[in-house]
Amino acid sequence: MPRVLVSDKLSPTAVQIFKDRGVEVDYLPDLGKDKDALLARIGDYDGLAIRSATKVTEKLIAAATNLKVIGRAGIGVDNVDIPAASRRGIIVMNTPFGNSITTAEHAVALMFALARQIPEANASTHAGKWEKNRFMGVEITSKTLGVIGCGNIGSIVATRGVGLKMHVVAYDPFLSEERAEELGVAKVELNELFARADFITLHTPLTDKTRNIIDAAAISKMKDGVRIINCARGGLVVEKDLIAALKSGKVAGAGIDVFETEPATENELFGMENVVTTPHLGASTTEAQENVALQIAEQMADYLIKGAVSNAINMPSITAEEAPRLKPFVKLAEVLGAFVGQVTEEPIKSVEILFDGSTTTMNTRALISAALAGLIRPQVSDVNMVSAPIMVKERGIIVAEVKRDKSGVFDGYIKLTVTTEKQTRSIAGTCFSDHKPRFIQIKGINLDAEVGQHMLYTTNPDAPGIIGLLGTICGRNEVNIANFQLGRDRPGGNAIALLYLDTPFPENVLAELRAHKLIDSAKPLHFDVNGG
Numbered sequence: 001m002p003r004v005l006v007s008d009k010l011s012p013t014a015v016q017i018f019k020d021r022g023v024e025v026d027y028l029p030d031l032g033k034d035k036d037a038l039l040a041r042i043g044d045y046d047g048l049a050i051r052s053a054t055k056v057t058e059k060l061i062a063a064a065t066n067l068k069v070i071g072r073a074g075i076g077v078d079n080v081d082i083p084a085a086s087r088r089g090i091i092v093m094n095t096p097f098g099n100s101i102t103t104a105e106h107a108v109a110l111m112f113a114l115a116r117q118i119p120e121a122n123a124s125t126h127a128g129k130w131e132k133n134r135f136m137g138v139e140i141t142s143k144t145l146g147v148i149g150c151g152n153i154g155s156i157v158a159t160r161g162v163g164l165k166m167h168v169v170a171y172d173p174f175l176s177e178e179r180a181e182e183l184g185v186a187k188v189e190l191n192e193l194f195a196r197a198d199f200i201t202l203h204t205p206l207t208d209k210t211r212n213i214i215d216a217a218a219i220s221k222m223k224d225g226v227r228i229i230n231c232a233r234g235g236l237v238v239e240k241d242l243i244a245a246l247k248s249g250k251v252a253g254a255g256i257d258v259f260e261t262e263p264a265t266e267n268e269l270f271g272m273e274n275v276v277t278t279p280h281l282g283a284s285t286t287e288a289q290e291n292v293a294l295q296i297a298e299q300m301a302d303y304l305i306k307g308a309v310s311n312a313i314n315m316p317s318i319t320a321e322e323a324p325r326l327k328p329f330v331k332l333a334e335v336l337g338a339f340v341g342q343v344t345e346e347p348i349k350s351v352e353i354l355f356d357g358s359t360t361t362m363n364t365r366a367l368i369s370a371a372l373a374g375l376i377r378p379q380v381s382d383v384n385m386v387s388a389p390i391m392v393k394e395r396g397i398i399v400a401e402v403k404r405d406k407s408g409v410f411d412g413y414i415k416l417t418v419t420t421e422k423q424t425r426s427i428a429g430t431c432f433s434d435h436k437p438r439f440i441q442i443k444g445i446n447l448d449a450e451v452g453q454h455m456l457y458t459t460n461p462d463a464p465g466i467i468g469l470l471g472t473i474c475g476r477n478e479v480n481i482a483n484f485q486l487g488r489d490r491p492g493g494n495a496i497a498l499l500y501l502d503t504p505f506p507e508n509v510l511a512e513l514r515a516h517k518l519i520d521s522a523k524p525l526h527f528d529v530n531g532g
């Protein structure tokens with residue numbers, strides 16, 4: 001039974017779902033804050049369910065020897081070292097929509113709180129001061145709202161702004177003109193947004209590109225008296241620059257939910273009159289927490305129990321519906337990769353994966369990941385569909401995908417072509433209705449070979465005697481041949497033989513075989529035909 005640790009505070013719904021789905025679960029909501037205790041226990045778990053308090057560092061991942069999936073009950077995954085997780089083959093998934101409305105509403109709430117100084121007025125009224133003349137707000141109607149990052153949350157904020165009769169301008173390099181029009185916002189460049197906005201709200205993920213997007217230089221381009229709202233991530237705003245601008249009056253107010261360092265218990269922003277702060281509450285509503293807890297538990301259980309992948313950051317999605325059709329082709333892609341990976345001894349420069357006919361309509365991203373995993377497994381044993389693309393990229397290997405209409409007798413097939421400094425190798429295969437992978441072409445030579453756990457691959461001149469030679473050697477060494485396939489490019493030309501054996505071909509007989517005049521090369525191959 002797979003075992004999951006919940007190390008942040010999640011709705012009890014998650015725990016119930018894990019139990020109902022047959023996943024053992026430990027709910028330790030404070031463990032995420034205790035780095036050492038988490039490190040000591042993480043090795044016991046197949047899954048880790050978190051929010052933003054648990055920091056999944058490279059060190060934690062190294063200790064997580066059984067971990068297969070990290071589930072973020074929420075959106076931002078900047079607290080997870082994704083490259084480290086990917087390298088270890090651990091899937092990282094989130095719930096990209098579950099808390100977006102709630103977070104957008106929090107941004108709007110902070111905008112109103114700033115415009116009407118509600119927190120200070122509230123504190124003053126509670127203190128019995130009745131300072132009616134101290135508080136003078138601004139209307140938001142007809143003001144310009146600048147949205148930086150117009151994805152799920154930003155676009156909800158934008159439409160709320162439109163509904164509140166604001167002029168909304170948005171900066172997002174990935175926002176299309178059509179989508180902007182649909183939302184009723186003007187798509188602008190960042191400097192124009194700075195120049196025009198009365199309120200600026202941030203909704204980008206924290207990445208190397210967005211870090212410090214609001215610094216002193218950016219603030220200097222803004223209108224005097226601008227108000228800034230950050231419900232995304234602390235690192236987007238340089239806090240010391242914001243504080244200086246608040247002190248000088250350049251920025252009239254800031255609504256800050258997220259901080260450079262969290263938990264934020266000491267911060268110069270605290271106590272400033274024109275600053276409204278909340279302790280990372282963007283996602284904290286009953287509705288959102290119910291949504292994200294339910295979703296992450298279902299997604300993690302789906303993966304751990306059925307192998308279905310949804311909302312993964314580092315792996316293509318595989319739906320529960322497509323999984324059965326895709327599975328044999330994932331295996332096929334993997335054995336094609338494994339074939340080339342085992343016969344290639346020099347560094348690989350590029351890989352082309354061609355999808356022909358019916359395979360073009362499949363989840364080719366998943367199939368490419370599987371082919372790459374098979375390809376590099378002979379060099380890095382601990383690799384899977386999650387880690388293969390990143391490892392291939394780290395090795396500087398260029399990967400190309402080609403799709404084409406049905407071109408031959410097969411309904412569809414996959415062809416892998418690998419180029420090294422010395423040569424180009426290709427292999428093609430398909431699956432028939434028995435769902436078993438078959439090699440249909442090697443080095444441009446057609447054949448029809450079942451894939452077995454133990455195989456022997458030889459290249460040889462097309463000449464009489466090869467079958468007898470291989471049969472005799474196998475017989476003498478008590479290796480039973482389950483299947484024997486031959487192919488050649490032309491009579492008397494280049495030929496190949498592929499033997500499917502019941503046991504591994506003995507290593508000590510290889511030298512003898514390779515020395516024979518009928519053999520150009522001989523390579524024992526191993527395929528994981530049952531796993532995965």
Ligand SMILES: NC(=O)C1=CN([C@@H]2O[C@H](COP(=O)(O)OP(=O)(O)OC[C@H]3O[C@@H](n4cnc5c(N)ncnc54)[C@H](O)[C@@H]3O)[C@@H](O)[C@H]2O)C=CC1
Pocket residue numbers: 074075076077096099100103148149150151152153154171172173174175203204205206209210231232233257258280281282283284
């Ligand atoms: N305060 C809180 O409790 C919460 C905070 N968040 C934060 O909000 C962020 C945004 O969430 P979603 O809208 O769901 O993400 P999303 O991925 O739907 O949207 C992000 C948008 O930012 C855009 N973007 C990326 N780089 C950019 C750049 N350099 N400049 C401008 N735009 C850029 C993207 O094109 C995308 O449209 C999350 O990454 C998370 O960090 C999310 C939920 C709750």
Ligand SMILES: O=C(O)C(=O)COP(=O)(O)O
Pocket residue numbers: 051052053073074075076077099280281282283284
């Ligand atoms: O979903 C997100 O990105 C959030 O920031 C929400 O964080 P939380 O789950 O409340 O710790």
